Amino acid sequence: QRPTLLAPSILSADFGALADGIREVDQAGADWIHVDVMDGRFVPNITLGPAITAAAARATDRPLDVHLMIESPERYLEAFAEAGAAVLTVHVETCPHLHRTVQQIRELGVAPGVAINPATPVDVLRDIAPDLDLVLVMSVNPGFGGQSFIPASLDRIRRTRDLLTAVGSQARLEVDGGVTPDNAASVVAAGADVLVAGSAVFRHPEGAASGVAALRSAAG
Ligand code: DX5
Ligand code: ZN
Numbered sequence: 001q002r003p004t005l006l007a008p009s010i011l012s013a014d015f016g017a018l019a020d021g022i023r024e025v026d027q028a029g030a031d032w033i034h035v036d037v038m039d040g041r042f043v044p045n046i047t048l049g050p051a052i053t054a055a056a057a058r059a060t061d062r063p064l065d066v067h068l069m070i071e072s073p074e075r076y077l078e079a080f081a082e083a084g085a086a087v088l089t090v091h092v093e094t095c096p097h098l099h100r101t102v103q104q105i106r107e108l109g110v111a112p113g114v115a116i117n118p119a120t121p122v123d124v125l126r127d128i129a130p131d132l133d134l135v136l137v138m139s140v141n142p143g144f145g146g147q148s149f150i151p152a153s154l155d156r157i158r159r160t161r162d163l164l165t166a167v168g169s170q171a172r173l174e175v176d177g178g179v180t181p182d183n184a185a186s187v188v189a190a191g192a193d194v195l196v197a198g199s200a201v202f203r204h205p206e207g208a209a210s211g212v213a214a215l216r217s218a219a220g
Helices: 015-027 050-058 077-083 098-107 153-167 184-190 208-219
Strands: 005-008 033-038 064-069 085-091 111-116 134-138 172-176 194-197
Touching: 005 033, 005 208, 015 033, 015 050, 015 208, 033 050, 050 064, 050 077, 064 077, 064 111, 064 194, 077 085, 077 098, 085 098, 085 134, 098 111, 134 153, 153 172, 153 184, 184 194, 184 208, 194 208
Parallel strands: 005 194, 033 064, 064 085, 085 111, 111 134, 134 172, 172 194
Antiparallel strands: none
């Protein structure tokens, strides 16, 4: 298994001091910066768009891992690529022409990812997995930070890992939602190699750098 990457989600950062928050987790050893884009349509919440993504890119040299929780994401791929996304992840639930959308991301020179919600069968990833650099298994229903990890996600992570192995995909397996130092080891043992964490990092009582360190030691 490859080294586990940590991707703090800026959704739980102080947006009034966003660059400082990003620099803090960057210096603490975060591998990627996870950017949660929500449209108030696909998910109930509205967060940020390309302008804030570009501001995040100016604050760090770490890859920006942009998670699009928006309807018709194909309309905005170019804008997020220009804003500095290194990874662009779309939800299978929003993409009737998923293969085309994945190719569009690839043509923009960005690494394509596909996310699935907690009730979406993992097998939907099978035919697209060979074209992906990342699959994202949601371990909460997307929309808000600070929710509890859904326990059934562990089995879904295992089945997704098996699927990637079966099709010979080198895609990374990212898990997003309710990841904490308490469950990180079991999430990694189930097959994850990228951990997203919002509140466990940015709401850590001793600060975000301590949050990254706690996750790093738990994830192994
Ligand atoms: C949920 C977002 C997550 C979220 C994670 O809709 O996609 O990235 O910010 O936050 P925590 O780690 O607090 O669950
Ligand atoms: Zn996310």
